[in-house]
Amino acid sequence: MIFSVVPWSSALTGDADATPYGFELGWSFPELAALFLVAAVLVGIVARFGEQRLSATIVQGAADFISPALVIVLARGVTVIMNNSRITDTVLHSIEGLVSGTSSGVFAVVVFVVNLPLAFLIPSTSGHATLAMPILAPLADFAGVSRAVVVTAWQAASGWTNLWAPTTAVTIGGVALAKVGYDKYLRFIWPLLAVLAVLICGFVALGAVWT
Numbered sequence: 001m002i003f004s005v006v007p008w009s010s011a012l013t014g015d016a017d018a019t020p021y022g023f024e025l026g027w028s029f030p031e032l033a034a035l036f037l038v039a040a041v042l043v044g045i046v047a048r049f050g051e052q053r054l055s056a057t058i059v060q061g062a063a064d065f066i067s068p069a070l071v072i073v074l075a076r077g078v079t080v081i082m083n084n085s086r087i088t089d090t091v092l093h094s095i096e097g098l099v100s101g102t103s104s105g106v107f108a109v110v111v112f113v114v115n116l117p118l119a120f121l122i123p124s125t126s127g128h129a130t131l132a133m134p135i136l137a138p139l140a141d142f143a144g145v146s147r148a149v150v151v152t153a154w155q156a157a158s159g160w161t162n163l164w165a166p167t168t169a170v171t172i173g174g175v176a177l178a179k180v181g182y183d184k185y186l187r188f189i190w191p192l193l194a195v196l197a198v199l200i201c202g203f204v205a206l207g208a209v210w211t
Helices: 008-013 029-046 051-064 066-084 087-100 104-121 125-143 147-162 169-178 182-210
Strands: none
Touching: 029 051, 051 066, 066 087, 066 125, 104 125, 104 147, 104 182, 125 147, 147 182, 169 182
């Protein structure tokens, strides 16, 4: 899977427009989806699930992804409506004057802070990215900041929020499995969250200044 998706010519030469090597597969979502399905069947055969149990397990696994898939679809729908109705252009135009005079470091920290409530309201990382990136990426150009830094700030906000947000199934599920009260978990983890927030702001600000 890793070998098939890596753009080896760009990774080895540092040139994004480099001609792909002959051994590159250039796989994307359709090929990876097929790979996962085939792998699931092979694992079931090796585990000797049998036809009925294997089919039921694959169907159940697919059902578990319906919820995040719907979130992504809804987020994409919002993006399409915003683009077609020129709402995205209006937002970018109104914010352009604000961010163009902002220092790179401050802009990167602001991107991190702005994404915190979005990550809380949209626990799906893919849905969050689908909704936020069409606006954040062009704003980076207006502010003179590398888009890679914006992606890092967005991802840091998503990861930081997922460590404690009650809207995150992994966090709530982990707390439930450990049989620890959510309030007790928050009291335990808030010092780490504070340290991580300070470090994240420092690193994204440095990254914005140096890139």
